[in-house]
Every structure is written in structure tokens, then in C-alpha cells.
Amino acid sequence: MEHGCNYIGYSGGRLKAVFSVILLQDERLKRLREMQMFRFGYYVIGIIMLVIPEGMYAQCISRSRTYASFQGVYRTGLGALGKPVFGGSITHAENAVNKDPENASTLTVNLGLAGLASVTQFLEFTTDGTHANKRLIAANTPVTVKMSLPVSALDLLGGIEIGTFTNLTSVSESWPWLPGSGNYSGYNSGNKTVAYTGTSLASVLNGAGEAEITFTPAQAYNGVYIKLSGNALSVALSASIFHAYILEDNPDPVSCGEAIDVLSGVKAGAVAIANATGSVTNPWNAVDADPSNTTFALLSTGAQVLSKVYETVLFSNSSQPGDSVRIVLQDPGASLLDLSLLTGFTIQPYLGNTAVGPPLDKNSIGLNLRLLAGAGNKYVLAAPVTGAFDRVEIAMGGITNALSGLRIYNVKRVIPDPVTGINGVVATAKAICEGASVALSVTGTQSCTTYSWYDAETGGNLLATTTTYNPGILTSGTHIFYVQAQRQNCTDAVSVRTPVTITVDPLPAVALAANPEVCSGATAATISYTGESGSPVTYSISWDPAAQAAGLNAVNEAVLTAGDIDIIIPPETPSGSYSGILTVKNAAGCTSPGQPFTITVNPRPTSPHISLATN
Known part of the structure; x- marks a missing residue:
């Protein structure tokens, strides 16, 4: 059975094996398993606590129990x-x-x-x-x-x-x-x-x-x-x-965000296990996917706070580095909760039985606690994990002044929302000028993840499935595109769509009147214009080589006055026609297409020769 992905790895031990084709038939699967077992230090007869072998495989490959x-x-x-x-x-x-x-x-x-x-x-x-x-x-x-x-x-x-x-x-x-x-x-x-x-x-x-x-x-x-x-x-x-x-x-997609199993119990901590008083009540309520967040698991240290209670939530497969664990929780003894009050509370991600980084606690960078909207004093705790993980252990107790109880309403794994770039720079919005192209992209992409672009926040039309998207030449106005991440071979690992706003400013324009003509020796010519659009505020003029040789100087973003544009002409400019290109620019930085014009310097007539005749 062949899958479209080409990654097999175990990143928890900083060790990966990469294959260009995944064809797991019986003999190759056996050899792969043998390689995995011995490269990771397992012995043929040995006991490993809290190991899930699916942690050895990336989510590109569905492996189920x-x-x-x-x-x-x-x-x-x-x-x-x-x-x-x-x-x-x-x-x-x-x-x-x-x-x-x-x-x-x-x-x-x-x-x-x-x-x-x-x-x-x-x-x-x-x-x-x-x-x-x-x-x-x-x-x-x-x-x-x-x-x-x-x-x-x-x-x-x-x-x-x-x-x-x-x-x-x-x-x-x-x-x-x-x-x-x-x-x-x-x-x-x-x-x-x-x-x-x-x-x-x-x-x-x-x-x-x-x-x-x-x-x-x-x-x-x-x-x-x-x-x-x-x-x-x-x-x-x-x-x-x-x-x-x-x-x-398993050739079929699986649930990657919801838990498939739970382990719970009590550890000795700083006291003998026989003296531990902790308990976990209704542990499965923490993973029942209750959308109203009314059912909960209760972690309680009891009278002996030096013992530790734990609830370990297991997922169907390994995450990708950068995924987060999301926990809805509540302190039953307080109306409000902030990170400083989570004493003795830790979150330890694991890949199999290997800890992924140090335990996350109230002082960990990136830990985010926010009030759950419309839910009283329930909070959402989000913890991004830098490495791949397939389970998280939520523990409480083990030290003095630790929380005595905590309600866990929901635990799930989520993939990060896409971080977008515009023309190679991280951004979510940009103004461009009409006629300009723009390249949208996803930065910091994850393996085994598909990125899809849409024209609506929900539903809408699928525009492209790629990490980069070029929408082509856009009309003036505001255009919002949305990109969504989805983990491959997962039924539920879908991110919130990230919006990217492109504002297309119209090009400014003026309609030039007739080309001006002046007499030799004049020091200025006036170009009249009408039909102003796109709010131009400055103008620029470039000259052809003949005009430059005659001494006409280029103009760079001079203030545009209403109705007329005055052009300085050196008095010694020879008679003739001189061609220039006029552009106007608006406050958004958009420049009009160049408009050609001609100034004609006409020679003055020769002074008449008057002879006086006498009789």
C-alpha cells in the first residue's frame, strides 16, 4: 500500500529515517520494525513503560491500533x-x-x-x-x-x-x-x-x-x-x-486531534505511594468532546499535596513539531484563575515514553491562558510544543502550596493557524497599486500538512492547494483571501483560516489638453489638464534626449496644482518640438501610466526692414 508522503521518522530522539517510497508490505514492514527497535535502544526482551509505537511514525502514515x-x-x-x-x-x-x-x-x-x-x-x-x-x-x-x-x-x-x-x-x-x-x-x-x-x-x-x-x-x-x-x-x-x-x-483517515485513550492515577511524589491521597475522578470526561464543556475530570491531591496525580491523554499518532495542546480547565476553589496560581501544575508532552522537552509550567514561555467566552470562570490553556508528541501528561501536586484540585473539561491537540507572507515578507495585509501582481505564501510550513486557499472565511470556493498562491492581476478595491491548514490522513486536524487582505488602489490619471506652443525666448509653458481621477498629488516629467540637450530639466514628484502644470523653459532654447512623458502619483504611491506630450517652441518672426524713401 503506497502513500503520497515520503517521511517516516522518530523525532523525539532527534533521529529520522527517510525513504522516498513507502511500500509497507509484510517483509519490508518487518525489516523496518526491526530497524526501529534496535536503533532506538530497545532490547528483544525488555519492559518499556508508557510506550506507544505509533510515535515512531509521522502523521503522513496512518497507523492504527x-x-x-x-x-x-x-x-x-x-x-x-x-x-x-x-x-x-x-x-x-x-x-x-x-x-x-x-x-x-x-x-x-x-x-x-x-x-x-x-x-x-x-x-x-x-x-x-x-x-x-x-x-x-x-x-x-x-x-x-x-x-x-x-x-x-x-x-x-x-x-x-x-x-x-x-x-x-x-x-x-x-x-x-x-x-x-x-x-x-x-x-x-x-x-x-x-x-x-x-x-x-x-x-x-x-x-x-x-x-x-x-x-x-x-x-x-x-x-x-x-x-x-x-x-x-x-x-x-x-x-x-x-x-x-x-x-x-490504516489506509483510512483517522482522528488526530481528539484523544483515543486515557491513563490516570497517582504517583508517590515526595511521599510514599502508600500515603498518597490523590485521585482522578471521571478521567474520560476530559476527552468526551463535549461541545458545551459541562462534563469534567477532577484532579485532586487530597490532604497530602506532596503526592502527585496525573491524567495522560493519548492521541492516535504523532503530531508535527509546532502543534499545540489545548486544555479547558477550571479551579473549583476560585472564581478567577491566572498563570501565577497554577502552582504544582505541569504539562509534559511525550513521544512514546520519551519526554519532549521539559515540563511546561506556569513560567514556560508561550503558555497562554485566556477566559473561555461565555463559560463563567473556565479557561483555555494553550501550550505549543516544539517537538513531535503523541500524548500529554497533565499532573498536579508534588510540592507545597500546590493546587488541591483542578477540573479538566477538554483536552485536544490542534495544529497551528498558517502564518502568511506577502511578496516574501511575513504579513497579513498589503496595499498594492492597480495592475501590480502579488504573491501570497505560507511561512513556516509543517510536514504532512496541506495548505488550501479560499475566497471566504467558511465555505466559499477553493482557489488553490499550495503553499504559494498568485491571485493574478486584481481589480481596484479590497480582496480578502483565506488559507487553511489540514493535516494529511486526519479527519479533524484543520486550522482556523488565516485571512490575507490585499487592498488594490486605483491608478491616478489626468487628461491632458492640447500640446502647448510658445515662442522662442519664452521661459515657461503651461500644460492644462482635466478629468482628474485616482487623487493624484504629484507629477513627474521625463524628456527625450533632444529636449535634454536643449536644457529642459526633468521634474520629480512636484506638487500638482489644480488645472495647470507649468514647465520651465530656458530662454535660449532653440525653436523646435520637444517630447516628454508625464506621470502623476497619488498618496498611496501609485503612479499613472506615462502620457506623452510635446512642447513646440516657435521661432519669432524676423524683424521687418523698413526703408524710408525721399522725394
């Missing part, structure tokens, strides 16, 4: 007399494969089941949601699992295991007659590869809540599994499993 669509469960426990006594449990198992990132299954091993019970959920990739049509995912294809752990589970990570599997098969229920271990009916695989256990998971988790775990299996696989066991535990353990996905090419 393909979710695991079949699930199976394997539960073990203690049995006796051929029946189960207790075992691991799961609720809402289908939520892990319903493609809704807000829903999750819950795996639980209850209190007192140390070493006696486990529950494993298998998430399998298929073509149609049935186990019969499972897919074999190529080795070195990154896979991501979204899961959530409560605070109480962070010290019990030894009971968690995540990995890949093949050959999932159904199993029958089996319980011993004498007390011993057994299993419920379900699905199990004898070919599992562990990606990490609780020990390695602990090295990447620094808080409680939702998190994404991405790893790159070295072998082909049908899906991923998550296992909770009661080994060495004397307390209950639970985990929520939202989904598993890989990234694949």
Missing part, C-alpha cells in the same frame, strides 16, 4: 471430592477484548490463597473475533497491554506475570478427590514466553493507576497473557486489564 479480539481464561485453585473449594476469579472478562479502552476485566486472587490459586487471561489476535481464526503475529512486532493496579498491589508485584503465547487450547474442568490443586474449564497454553514478572514490573511502575506496558517479543505469537497468582501472598491481589494491541497500517 489492532486490538486482541478473543479472550480465554485459565483459573486454578484448591479442590477436594472432585469439586472446587476456591480459586482465582475474573469478572467482566469480555471487556478486555471489546475494543473500548474505557472498559476492563478484573483478575482477582483473594485473601488467604497464598500459593493455592491463580487466574490467567489470554488475549488473542484474530481476524474475526473467533479463536478458530487466530492470527500469528510476526516476531519483533511490538505489543502493548493497558492495565491498572491499585495502590495496595504495588508491594505484591511478585504475583504478576505477563508474556506472549501460541497454541491456545480449551481445557476441561479437573479437580482432585483428595485436597489438592485443580482447575476450572477454560483455555490454556503450554507454549508461553514470559516477558516480565513482578520484579521487572516494579522497576518501571512508579505509581498506581492505569499504565501501558509495551514490549517486543523475539518470537511470533498469537497474543499476550496476564497471570495473577497467590504464590507467597497472604493478602488479596487484583488487576484490571483493559486491552492489548499492535499497530498496523
Whole structure:
């Protein structure tokens, strides 16, 4: 499948790979993935927290999530007399494969089941949601699992295991007659590869809540599994499993501005995680695209402001450098809000798990806070990001005097409005003279972005799709053109149209009367004119070589008097005809076309010879 763009890159690490043709067939896609993995320091077996591989690709190429669509469960426990006594449990198992990132299954091993019970959920990739049509995912294809752990589970990570599997098969229920271990009916695989256990998971988790775990299996696989066991535990353990996905090419446009997923929770900050009191209530309300901005997510540090709460908003793909994050927010404890009051509030853009620049806070250059029109004390916070990003983490707390609560009504990503140039100079308006041409352009263009010119602020006629536009010779008057940016392969990343105003001033003109004639020795000639138009204020005269040789001097922007133009003639000017070009100019700087005229210097008649006759 070929796309019109020729950029593949990962700019978060200042590293890009550029190809002239994008033809991602199976083998080339595998080689590209292998190159991406090793060039960015990933290991075949390793755990990366908060990684979305779509950050490796520019928005020119649509890459979307393909979710695991079949699930199976394997539960073990203690049995006796051929029946189960207790075992691991799961609720809402289908939520892990319903493609809704807000829903999750819950795996639980209850209190007192140390070493006696486990529950494993298998998430399998298929073509149609049935186990019969499972897919074999190529080795070195990154896979991501979204899961959530409560605070109480962070010290019990030894009971968690995540990995890949093949050959999932159904199993029958089996319980011993004498007390011993057994299993419920379900699905199990004898070919599992562990990606990490609780020990390695602990090295990447620094808080409680939702998190994404991405790893790159070295072998082909049908899906991923998550296992909770009661080994060495004397307390209950639970985990929520939202989904598993890989990234694949998508020929269809996708939403680039709206979020596709949310992660939220609490981090230890300056206190132990067990003492953290923060919470995020209704996190999905921040990305529900409510046009009235009435629903919100509430970030609260609780009594312990030294802990940190976070909400991470994930987008479908990577932005372009210069895109912004736009947040509608409100301080529930104050009627007014300004940047100086946003103590402990930060915005951290990421590309995958790589931070894009330092966190943006109240002191960051370019951060803009304005009151949302007609919405009471709600504000719009706009934060331009210099690098490409695919998610933003909004965090609060961690220091004294931090905000105790903040409402987040909406988070979205926006592309910048075009910055326009006129004749190569950054500008949004220019006056020109009638008959002159003008070149309109977009400066600071972004990759993977189309620029379209229109004749109306909304709707209207499409004039051109290009970064430069020449409207041709315009008639006198005011002409407004509009340019709009749109990200390629995106359904919603469209900028506000930037207006460019061109004012065409009419050319001045005068209608000359008959060419003047003077007698030799005269010192001035008068050119009369009528029919003044275009408000001329000055005139200029240039002479032909004969006139110049006769001593007639050029005139440069002399004040134009009403009705007549006086021309100085040297008294010694020889008789003859002398040609000149007259132009007039108005206050706008527009000059008329040259009008030829002729001044004729006639010779005086010879003095008569008078003879007196005498008689």
C-alpha cells in the first residue's frame, strides 16, 4: 500500500529515517520494525513503560491500533471430592477484548490463597473475533497491554506475570478427590514466553493507576497473557486489564486531534505511594468532546499535596513539531484563575515514553491562558510544543502550596493557524497599486500538512492547494483571501483560516489638453489638464534626449496644482518640438501610466526692414 508522503521518522530522539517510497508490505514492514527497535535502544526482551509505537511514525502514515479480539481464561485453585473449594476469579472478562479502552476485566486472587490459586487471561489476535481464526503475529512486532493496579498491589508485584503465547487450547474442568490443586474449564497454553514478572514490573511502575506496558517479543505469537497468582501472598491481589494491541497500517483517515485513550492515577511524589491521597475522578470526561464543556475530570491531591496525580491523554499518532495542546480547565476553589496560581501544575508532552522537552509550567514561555467566552470562570490553556508528541501528561501536586484540585473539561491537540507572507515578507495585509501582481505564501510550513486557499472565511470556493498562491492581476478595491491548514490522513486536524487582505488602489490619471506652443525666448509653458481621477498629488516629467540637450530639466514628484502644470523653459532654447512623458502619483504611491506630450517652441518672426524713401 503506497502513500503520497515520503517521511517516516522518530523525532523525539532527534533521529529520522527517510525513504522516498513507502511500500509497507509484510517483509519490508518487518525489516523496518526491526530497524526501529534496535536503533532506538530497545532490547528483544525488555519492559518499556508508557510506550506507544505509533510515535515512531509521522502523521503522513496512518497507523492504527489492532486490538486482541478473543479472550480465554485459565483459573486454578484448591479442590477436594472432585469439586472446587476456591480459586482465582475474573469478572467482566469480555471487556478486555471489546475494543473500548474505557472498559476492563478484573483478575482477582483473594485473601488467604497464598500459593493455592491463580487466574490467567489470554488475549488473542484474530481476524474475526473467533479463536478458530487466530492470527500469528510476526516476531519483533511490538505489543502493548493497558492495565491498572491499585495502590495496595504495588508491594505484591511478585504475583504478576505477563508474556506472549501460541497454541491456545480449551481445557476441561479437573479437580482432585483428595485436597489438592485443580482447575476450572477454560483455555490454556503450554507454549508461553514470559516477558516480565513482578520484579521487572516494579522497576518501571512508579505509581498506581492505569499504565501501558509495551514490549517486543523475539518470537511470533498469537497474543499476550496476564497471570495473577497467590504464590507467597497472604493478602488479596487484583488487576484490571483493559486491552492489548499492535499497530498496523490504516489506509483510512483517522482522528488526530481528539484523544483515543486515557491513563490516570497517582504517583508517590515526595511521599510514599502508600500515603498518597490523590485521585482522578471521571478521567474520560476530559476527552468526551463535549461541545458545551459541562462534563469534567477532577484532579485532586487530597490532604497530602506532596503526592502527585496525573491524567495522560493519548492521541492516535504523532503530531508535527509546532502543534499545540489545548486544555479547558477550571479551579473549583476560585472564581478567577491566572498563570501565577497554577502552582504544582505541569504539562509534559511525550513521544512514546520519551519526554519532549521539559515540563511546561506556569513560567514556560508561550503558555497562554485566556477566559473561555461565555463559560463563567473556565479557561483555555494553550501550550505549543516544539517537538513531535503523541500524548500529554497533565499532573498536579508534588510540592507545597500546590493546587488541591483542578477540573479538566477538554483536552485536544490542534495544529497551528498558517502564518502568511506577502511578496516574501511575513504579513497579513498589503496595499498594492492597480495592475501590480502579488504573491501570497505560507511561512513556516509543517510536514504532512496541506495548505488550501479560499475566497471566504467558511465555505466559499477553493482557489488553490499550495503553499504559494498568485491571485493574478486584481481589480481596484479590497480582496480578502483565506488559507487553511489540514493535516494529511486526519479527519479533524484543520486550522482556523488565516485571512490575507490585499487592498488594490486605483491608478491616478489626468487628461491632458492640447500640446502647448510658445515662442522662442519664452521661459515657461503651461500644460492644462482635466478629468482628474485616482487623487493624484504629484507629477513627474521625463524628456527625450533632444529636449535634454536643449536644457529642459526633468521634474520629480512636484506638487500638482489644480488645472495647470507649468514647465520651465530656458530662454535660449532653440525653436523646435520637444517630447516628454508625464506621470502623476497619488498618496498611496501609485503612479499613472506615462502620457506623452510635446512642447513646440516657435521661432519669432524676423524683424521687418523698413526703408524710408525721399522725394
